[in-house]
Amino acid sequence: MSKTEEIFDKAKNEIQNLWNNNNELSNFVKFPDNLIFKNIKSKRAPVTNKLFNWREKLNTNHTDLHLAISDLSPYVNWEQGYEEKEVGKDFLSKYGFFELIGPTGHYETSEMALYVNFLDQNAYYPWHNHEAEELYFIVSGKAKFECKDQNIEILSSTKTRLHKSFQPHAITTIENQVLSFVIWKNKFENVSKMIKG
Numbered sequence: 001m002s003k004t005e006e007i008f009d010k011a012k013n014e015i016q017n018l019w020n021n022n023n024e025l026s027n028f029v030k031f032p033d034n035l036i037f038k039n040i041k042s043k044r045a046p047v048t049n050k051l052f053n054w055r056e057k058l059n060t061n062h063t064d065l066h067l068a069i070s071d072l073s074p075y076v077n078w079e080q081g082y083e084e085k086e087v088g089k090d091f092l093s094k095y096g097f098f099e100l101i102g103p104t105g106h107y108e109t110s111e112m113a114l115y116v117n118f119l120d121q122n123a124y125y126p127w128h129n130h131e132a133e134e135l136y137f138i139v140s141g142k143a144k145f146e147c148k149d150q151n152i153e154i155l156s157s158t159k160t161r162l163h164k165s166f167q168p169h170a171i172t173t174i175e176n177q178v179l180s181f182v183i184w185k186n187k188f189e190n191v192s193k194m195i196k197g
């Protein structure tokens, strides 16, 4: 196993461990047992170094998991998902994600998708939706979650939030950055779209 693959393997094992100990995650979707590691080229985003360097003030119940994900940051295929004309320059300087597990992820499976999502402090992720049912799991940091027909909630480490198919949602950070897992099941091939206000 190469050095890089060892870093991926460590993160995957931490996530599998989390799944084994968390009913909200395991009841949402079974952790795939047929993951195939793919050699996908890394691509940077404006937040790559921010996640890599986030090793203090973690505000987390999952330190080992957080650090394993931070270690991955330079080696993953960072994406942003939206165009500047949709979400603005400021948002794109504070937001990025990578598909760690999924149909086009570093670990390939057709059973689910797990995106690692980083949102910097003082950021606003505008209202958007998608066909896939989605579970957010907060690894570290803190953010305000809004969604249609549901109470506003401030979420921190270990908390989850379910978004139903096409249920609009928005996320805001203030003094904290936030690292989360975004888990999709059913129809995860259809991408997220901003909602025109």
Ligand SMILES: [Fe+2]
Residues within 6 Å of the ligand: 129, 130, 134, 163, 169, 192
């Ligand atoms: Fe979403």
